[in-house]
Amino acid sequence: MRGDWVSLLLATDEIIPRRADGFGMSVLSERATSLLAFLRSIPDSAACDACMAAHLGVDRYDVLKAIRELVLTGRVMCTFRACSVCLERRLIATFRTRRDGGRQT
Secondary structure, eight states, rough: OHHHHHHHHHHHHHHHOOOOOOOOSOOOOOOHHHHHHHHHHSSGEEEHHHHHHHTTTHHHHHHHHHHHHHHHSSSSEEEEETTTTTEEEEEEEOOBTTTTTTTTO
């Protein structure tokens, strides 16, 4: 049984590469970089997955994978509030803020 857990953990590390300090790798995919640029370009830097997919011209699944990548690297967080683009109250992605109140870039 213990061998199954070890193989599961090793498989997870291959899927989600991590640095030694526990945070995700800093090299981002092209789609994740495009999402960051889109978030920086809109007021309040908050958008839902539907608006991001429409902006990039890709399907929702690809956007969700890119958001997951950005969350794992600590660049963005998800919260429930109004989207800056469509103004609907939904689950949105926005930049993480530092504890001192400054925006993390």
